[in-house]
Structures are given as structure tokens and as C-alpha cells.
Amino acid sequence: xxxxxxxxxxxSLAAGCTTVAPAPVGDRAAxxxxxxxLEAWSLDGRIAVAAGDDGFSGGFDWVQARxxxxxxxxxxxxxxxxxxxxxxGKLTLNARGExxxxxxxxxxxADRIGNGTMLPVGEMRYWLIGVPAPGVQHEEARDADRRLxxxxxxxxxxxxxxxxxxxxxxxxxxxxxxxxxLRLRVVVSAWRMP
Numbered sequence: 801x802x803x804x805x806x807x808x809x810x811x812s813l814a815a816g817c818t819t820v821a822p823a824p825v826g827d828r829a830a831x832x833x834x835x836x837x838l839e840a841w842s843l844d845g846r847i848a849v850a851a852g853d854d855g856f857s858g859g860f861d862w863v864q865a866r867x868x869x870x871x872x873x874x875x876x877x878x879x880x881x882x883x884x885x886x887x888x889g890k891l892t893l894n895a896r897g898e899x900x901x902x903x904x905x906x907x908x909x910a911d912r913i914g915n916g917t918m919l920p921v922g923e924m925r926y927w928l929i930g931v932p933a934p935g936v937q938h939e940e941a942r943d944a945d946r947r948l949x950x951x952x953x954x955x956x957x958x959x960x961x962x963x964x965x966x967x968x969x970x971x972x973x974x975x976x977x978x979x980x981x982l983r984l985r986v987v988v989s990a991w992r993m994p
Contacts, residue, residue: 828946831969835931838994839866843928845988847873851914852981856881860986864925871921882912886921915981920954927951927958928986930972945970955979966991 847860858881859874871884882895884905893905900908910918923933930948932938938953943960947970951958962974971991977984 832931835929835969836926836934838864838929840864840994841929842992843988844990845986847987848985849913850983850985851917854914862925862928869921869925871919882909884909884919884921891921913982913984917979917982919984920956923954923956924977927953927956927977928972928975928988930960930963930970964988964991967993969993 842863843861845860846857848857849855856875859872861870861872861874863870867886867888869884869886871886873881873883875881882893885892885894891902891905893900893908895908895912906918910916913919923936926933932940932948932951932953936953938951940948940952941950943949947963948958948960950960956977956979959976959978960972960974961976962972963970964973965971971988971993973988975986975988977986
């Protein structure tokens with residue numbers, strides 16, 4: 801009986817040695833550096849957009865793979881409102897079966913989102929996972945657990961309303977992003993992390 805317990809303990813120890821886990825939740829600086837360098841993740845959720853008296857809400861999916869981002873916003877009845885694809889400096893938009901590129905795509909997105917404001921896709925890939933975009937000046941406020949509570953960057957104010965534990969990470973579950981005349985609220989229903 802004792803040798804079985806010893807064998808189980810040895811197997812458990814060996815299994816633990818072969819797994820490389822992300823930084824522990826308590827180590828904020830290490831976790832944030834790891835999240836900023838994370839190359840692949842995705843989320844499913846909902847988005848609400850308010851621009852003055854106008855607005856809409858719908859499904860929201862984001863798939864990040866290195867420098868490529870695929871963002872989909874669905875209408876309230878599940879139909880695709882538009883899909884944004886960003887890779888490097890190139891941006892394309894698919895809306896109602898038509899495809900638009902770069903400046904034309906940016907103008908249509910700004911018009912559809914409201915207030916003539918372009919989604920800051922480059923920064924949002926970081927904001928959504930709870931870290932500032934690297935290399936861009938920012939100001940921040942932290943909560944009692946040293947997580948980001950508020951972030952000001954690139955003319956936007958990002959407020960983190962709720963976090964959840966996803967594997968070894970604490971990730972935002974409810975985020976509000978606002979700039980003059982425009983507010984986006986994202987509620988995450990599922991994260992997929994590497």
C-alpha cells in the first residue's frame with residue numbers, strides 16, 4: 801500500500817514538472833508582460849455601442865493570431881453586421897456581402913459604429929485582455945488586487961468592470977471603452993486561451 805502511494809506521489813511530481821504554467825495570478829507584472837506578448841487568443845461575447853442617441857447591440861467575436869485579428873459583430877437577430885480582418889497594416893471589411901479595404905473600410909466602420917470614430921483595433925487587442933497596448937503612452941488606475949481598473953490610452957478611456965479567472969489568468973469579463981461621443985461595452989461569455 802505504501803509503495804503505491806509513493807508511486808502515485810512520484811507520478812504526480814513528474815507530471816507537474818512537465819507542465820509550464822503561466823505566471824501565478826498574484827504576480828501581476830509577470831502576468832501582464834505575458835499577456836502583452838500573447839500571440840493567440842479568442843473571445844465570444846456581446847457588444848453594445850452607443851453614439852449619442854443612436855446605438856445597437858449584438859454578438860461580438862474576436863480571434864487574435866499573432867498580427868492577425870478577425871473581429872465579427874453580429875446584429876441583434878444573429879445576422880452578420882460586419883466582419884473586420886486586420887493583418888499587419890492592412891484592414892478589410894466584409895459587410896452585406898461586399899468587401900472593402902483600408903481607407904474605404906475605415907470610413908465605413910466609423911460610419912457604422914457611429915460618431916465617425918474608427919475602432920482602435922490595434923489597441924483593443926490588448927485592452928480586451930486587460931493590459932495597455934505596449935509602446936503607447938497611457939495612464940492607469942488599479943483596483944485593490946492590483947488589476948487594471950481604468951486605463952487612458954490613444955484618446956480612449958477603458959474601464960474594467962469585472963474580471964474572471966480563466967485558467968491561470970484573470971481576464972476582463974466586462975469592459976467599457978469610451979471616447980468623445982462614443983461608448984462600447986463588451987461582455988465576454990467565453991475566453992479561449994492557449
